[in-house]
Structure formats: C-alpha cells, structure tokens
Amino acid sequence: MLGVGLDLRPQFSAEVPVPLPAGLGWNSEAHPVRITRGIGGFRSETVPRDLVDPAIWSGAAFHVDAASGDDANSGLGAADGDFANAKRTIWAAFVAGNSTEAPYRVIVKPGLYAESDFTRNGNDEPSQPVAVIGWGGEVRYRTGPWQVSWMDQGGTFSTIKSAVSRVFRTDVLTARGHYTELAEVADVAACTATPDSWCDDGGTVHVNIGGAPGPGDIALMRSFHGARFLSHAADLYLENVHCEGGISGALHCDAMASRNVVAVKSSFRYSAPPTPSAAQDAARLRRTSGLLAFFDCDASAGAKDGWNFHEDGVAGMHVLMERCTGFDNGALGATSCNALTSHDAVRMIVLGGGFGHSRNGTEVHCIQQTTSFLAGCRAVARDVDGTSVAYKCSFEGVMWLYEAVGDAAGAASNLAIEANSGTVFTRGFQAVAGGVSAASGGSVSPF
Numbered sequence: 001m002l003g004v005g006l007d008l009r010p011q012f013s014a015e016v017p018v019p020l021p022a023g024l025g026w027n028s029e030a031h032p033v034r035i036t037r038g039i040g041g042f043r044s045e046t047v048p049r050d051l052v053d054p055a056i057w058s059g060a061a062f063h064v065d066a067a068s069g070d071d072a073n074s075g076l077g078a079a080d081g082d083f084a085n086a087k088r089t090i091w092a093a094f095v096a097g098n099s100t101e102a103p104y105r106v107i108v109k110p111g112l113y114a115e116s117d118f119t120r121n122g123n124d125e126p127s128q129p130v131a132v133i134g135w136g137g138e139v140r141y142r143t144g145p146w147q148v149s150w151m152d153q154g155g156t157f158s159t160i161k162s163a164v165s166r167v168f169r170t171d172v173l174t175a176r177g178h179y180t181e182l183a184e185v186a187d188v189a190a191c192t193a194t195p196d197s198w199c200d201d202g203g204t205v206h207v208n209i210g211g212a213p214g215p216g217d218i219a220l221m222r223s224f225h226g227a228r229f230l231s232h233a234a235d236l237y238l239e240n241v242h243c244e245g246g247i248s249g250a251l252h253c254d255a256m257a258s259r260n261v262v263a264v265k266s267s268f269r270y271s272a273p274p275t276p277s278a279a280q281d282a283a284r285l286r287r288t289s290g291l292l293a294f295f296d297c298d299a300s301a302g303a304k305d306g307w308n309f310h311e312d313g314v315a316g317m318h319v320l321m322e323r324c325t326g327f328d329n330g331a332l333g334a335t336s337c338n339a340l341t342s343h344d345a346v347r348m349i350v351l352g353g354g355f356g357h358s359r360n361g362t363e364v365h366c367i368q369q370t371t372s373f374l375a376g377c378r379a380v381a382r383d384v385d386g387t388s389v390a391y392k393c394s395f396e397g398v399m400w401l402y403e404a405v406g407d408a409a410g411a412a413s414n415l416a417i418e419a420n421s422g423t424v425f426t427r428g429f430q431a432v433a434g435g436v437s438a439a440s441g442g443s444v445s446p447f
Contacts, residue, residue, distance in 0.1 A: 014038060021400050021425070021447065024371050026347050031291045031318050033349065035375070042351040042376040042403075044322055048295050051262045052235040053129035055103040062093040065109040066117065081135055083109055089117045090132065090141075091124040103129035103235075110137030110240070112146045115224050118243070122225040125232045129259075134240025143224035143245030143272065147215045155192035156206040157213055163223040164205050165247070166272040166303070166331070167198040171217040176327045176357065178301045179219055179270065182207060221245035221272035226252065233257035239264045245272045249284040249302070256314050258289040267298040279303035279334035282326070289316035294324050302329045304337050306355070311344035319348040330359030337361035339379070345369040356380030356407075362389040366397045366422070373400045381408040381415075381434070388414045390434060393422030393442070400425045400447060408434030419444050 015038040020026055026033070034045040049057065062075035069086035075096050076085055087093050090106060090113065097104035118141050119125050132139075144164070150157040168179035182198045185191050191199040191206045198207045207218055226246020229236060233255040241263070243250040250268035253261055268283040282302030285292050292309065299306040306326030311317045319342065330337025339355035340363070342348050348370065355363045356379060363379035366372045372393075379390035390406035392415075393399040401424065406416030416434035417424055419442030427447055438444050 018042065018375065018402070020349070021373060023398055024347060024373050024400070026349070027316075027318060031320075033320060035349070035351065037375070044320060044349070044351060046293070046320070046322070048262050048264050048293065049237065051260050051291060051293055052131070052237045053103050056105060056129050056131045056235065056237065059102050059104040060097065060100050061105040061107050062087065062096050063107050063109070064088065064090055064093050066111045066113050067109070080107055089113070089120070091116070091118060091120040094119070094124050094126045094130070097130060098127045101128065106130060106132045107135050108132060108139045110134055110139060113139065113141040114145055115143060115222065117141060118227055119225060122228045122230065125229055126234070126236070127232065129235040131237035131239070132241055138240050138242055140242045141227070141244065142219065142221070143226055144220040144222040148213070148218055148220065149215065150213050152212065153188075153206065156188060156208050158204050158206045160203060161205050161220055161222070162203040163274070164200055164220045165223055165274055166221040166245070166270060167205070167207065168219040168221070168270065169209060169217060170219050171214065174328060176300070178328050181331065182209070219244065219270070221270055223247050223272070223274045226250040226271065227268070228252045230254045233259060235259050236261045238262070238266050241266045243268050244270045247272060247274050247280065249280045249282060250299070251283040251285070253285045254287060256287045258316070260291045260293070261285065261288065262293045263297050264295045265297070267300070269298070269301045271302045271304070273303050273332070276332035276334070279332050281305040281308040282329060284308045286310045287312050287314040289314050291318045291320060293320040295322045296324070298325045300325065300327045300329060301331070303331045304334045305329055305341055306338070306358070307340040309342045309346050309348070311346055315345060317344070317346045319346060321348075321350045321353055323352045324350070325354045327355065327357050330361060335360050338365045339363045341365045341367065342370040342372060343367050348372040350374045350377055353377040357382050359383060360385045362392040362418070364390065365392045365394065366399050367394045369396045371398045373402070374404050375402040376404065378405040379407065382410045384411055386412050388434065389418050390416045391424070392418040392420060393424050394420045395422060397422040399423070401427070401429050403428040405430045405432060406434060407432040417444055
C-alpha cells in the first residue's frame with residue numbers, strides 16, 4: 001500500500017521467510033534461493049562461493065603481486081597467500097591457469113593495477129572456470145595510470161598521455177563519494193578559460209583545476225578494456241575486485257554461455273568509451289543462461305547505465321543482487337541512462353539495494369518480458385531532463401516492490417512509480433516524493 005513506511009515491525013525482529021511471487025517465474029530448481037526478512041532487512045540464505053564450479057576451490061592457485069611480482073615466475077605458492085613466486089599481472093595468471101585446462105584461482109595481492117594489467121586489453125581472458133580474489137584486501141584496477149607527472153603550462157597543467165576519454169578529480173569527491181568529473185572542452189584556450197575542465201591536444205592532456213594537481217589527484221581513463229570477458233564462457237567469481245574505466249564497461253561479460261557469474265564486495269565504475277556516441281554501462285552482462293549474483297557490489301558513474309542485464313537471444317538469465325548500489329550514472333550526452341535495468345525475459349531478485357541520481361533516464365527500469373522482485377530497495381531520482389522517475393516497468397514487464405522506497409523530485413514531472421504498459425505490484429511501498437502513473441494499459445496495485 002502506498003505511503004507505508006519502512007520502520008521495523010515487531011513481527012520482523014526474527015528472520016521470517018519471504019515467499020517469491022508466483023508470477024516471478026524464478027527457476028528454483030536450477031537456482032534455489034530462500035529469502036528472509038529480519039532486523040538486518042531482506043537477505044538470501046546464499047553462500048556466494050557455492051554458486052560456482054566447486055573445482056575452482058580445489059584447483060591450482062596462481063598468485064599476482066603488482067609491486068614485487070614478475071610475469072616470468074610460475075605464480076604458484078606453497079599455499080594460498082604465498083606470493084614468493086607471484087606474477088605481476090592478472091592476465092599472466094590467466095595464461096598460466098588456462099594451460100592447466102582445469103578450473104583455477106587467481107589470488108591477487110591488494111594494491112594498484114593499471115591499464116593492460118587485467119586482460120591485456122582483452123587479449124588474454126580465462127578459458128576455464130576461474131575465481132579472481134583480492135587476498136585480504138582491495139585489488140584496485142584502473143584503465144589508466146595511478147600516478148601522473150604534471151607540467152605547468154601557464155593556465156593549465158599538462159601530461160603526455162594518449163587515448164584518454166574521461167578525466168576525474170580523485171581529490172574532490174561527489175556527495176555520494178565518487179570522483180568528480182572534469183568537463184571536456186575543445187582546446188587548450190578553452191581549458192585555460194574554463195575551471196574544472198580538460199582537453200586532449202594531440203596526445204597531450206591539459207587540465208584546469210585552479211592549481212597544480214598532485215601526482216594522484218587526477219584519474220585519466222584511457223581506451224583500454226576493463227574487466228572484459230567477451231570469450232570466457234565458464235563460471236566466473238570475483239571478490240574484492242574494484243575496476244575503474246573500460247571502453248566496453250568496467251565489467252563486461254558478453255559470451256553466449258550457460259554459466260554463473262558471481263561477485264562479492266566489488267565495484268565497477270567510470271566506464272570510459274572511446275567516443276561519446278559509444279557510451280557504455282558500468283556493469284554490462286549479456287547472453288548468459290545461468291545465475292548472475294552480486295553481493296555488496298556497486299556499479300556507479302558509468303557513461304550510460306550502472307547495472308545492465310540483457311538476454312539478447314539467450315534465454316534463462318537469472319539475476320540475484322543483495323545490498324548492491326548504483327549512483328551517478330550517465331555522462332557524455334548519453335540518453336536513457338539507468339542505475340539498474342533488465343531486458344528481455346530476465347528474472348531478477350534485488351534485496352536491499354540503493355540506486356539513484358542517474359542522468360537522463362530512470363533509476364530502476366524493467367523492460368519487455370522481464371519480471372523483477374525488489375525488496376527493501378530505495379531509488380532516488382533527481383533527473384533534470386524533464387522527467388524524474390524512481391521505478392519504471394515497461395511493455396509486458398512485471399515488477400513487485402516490497403517495502404521499497406521511491407523518491408522522485410527536481411524535474412517538471414516526478415514519478416515514484418511509472419507503469420508504462422507494464423504491471424507493478426506494491427506492498428508497504430513508501431513514496432517519499434513523486435506520484436504514481438499508469439499509462440498505455442499499465443497498472444499499479446497492491447499484492
């Protein structure tokens with residue numbers, strides 16, 4: 001019922017099972033999941049590592065250390081976490097693991113990895129079921145340098161670096177904790193005249209931030225692939241992996257495959273296409289018949305969408321997201337940008353997610369024949385392109401909003417829920433701001 005808040009009620013103080021809606025179409029035999037609600041909110045009784053090929057956990061383990069490793073080393077240790085013979089790049093560990101022709105793990109020492117370190121710009125992907133794990137801390141990968149030397153040009157500061165497509169200040173964060181993007185301008189004169197701008201002058205990058213940048217104050221996202229898995233068609237597990245940049249997305253899984261993809265405590269941000277007309281999502285997952293499961297993950301500041309799920313002719317995609325987020329997506333003039341979107345006939349469960357502040361789009365948009373169950377989620381829409389929408393269900397899609405919050409404001413038309421020929425069911429929904437619209441045969445009703 002609209003207007004009911006999210007305060008914890010006594011009957012939910014213990015874990016209470018939450019049945020999935022009958023019309024969701026979730027394949028419980030292939031992907032068993034049990035949803036409960038308790039003091040901590042909605043959760044699934046799921047062990048992430050159990051969702052991928054168990055042979056990964058008993059297979060060979062190849063170690064990577066960006067600071068002290070050498071790709072000529074074997075990568076093998078006496079035990080997991082022994083970096084004495086570590087490789088330097090993640091892609092070199094893939095090459096070694098692939099040669100075993102069996103499932104394996106890539107154990108990565110926390111630290112900074114740059115440019116082609118992940119898949120050698122898409123040339124060396126895994127060919128077996130694989131896990132990539134930050135060993136006890138964050139693995140941070142960027143499609144550009146982590147340290148830059150700047151030269152004073154009188155009005156701008158410059159560095160020689162080719163194929164840069166997005167530029168951010170890392171020393172100044174947005175209200176939601178993301179890097180602050182600099183505006184690209186036409187030339188050095190315009191950069192000199194425009195605070196918080198940058199330009200590419202034939203492979204020399206100029207920035208104007210009102211002073212001299214420190215070596216780590218500017219993130220240059222270059223035209224490298226991010227965590228791109230276009231040929232890998234086996235199970236994939238990521239943990240403590242944080243990717244920045246990527247011309248086809250910070251995370252991009254595209255192979256036609258029947259497999260599971262699982263990520264835990266990972267983030268995918270700042271996708272950086274080679275041209276503004278080719279804007280790509282922060283996390284883009286397509287053509288997978290299996291389970292895509294994300295736990296405590298974030299997809300933000302993408303050039304287009306944050307999270308994007310497409311079957312694209314491969315039926316059977318199931319998506320499970322728990323405590324995941326997506327904010328500040330949409331840039332470079334891209335249109336129809338969403339924090340989270342599902343297409344085709346994707347089956348999706350989203351528990352406790354937070355999404356918002358996309359540009360020129362809808363925060364959560366479920367399209368075509370997709371069915372989606374969102375419980376304990378919050379969507380904050382602040383679009384200024386004329387219409388601000390928190391949750392939208394289009395065409396033949398069906399969406400269930402259970403104890404969810406919609407907050408839409410700041411535009412000429414503000415909608416907490418829009419059913420554009422789609423069907424939306426609500427229970428305990430709270431509209432903080434924004435109305436409810438049902439058009440073209442769509443409907444919004446309680447369940």
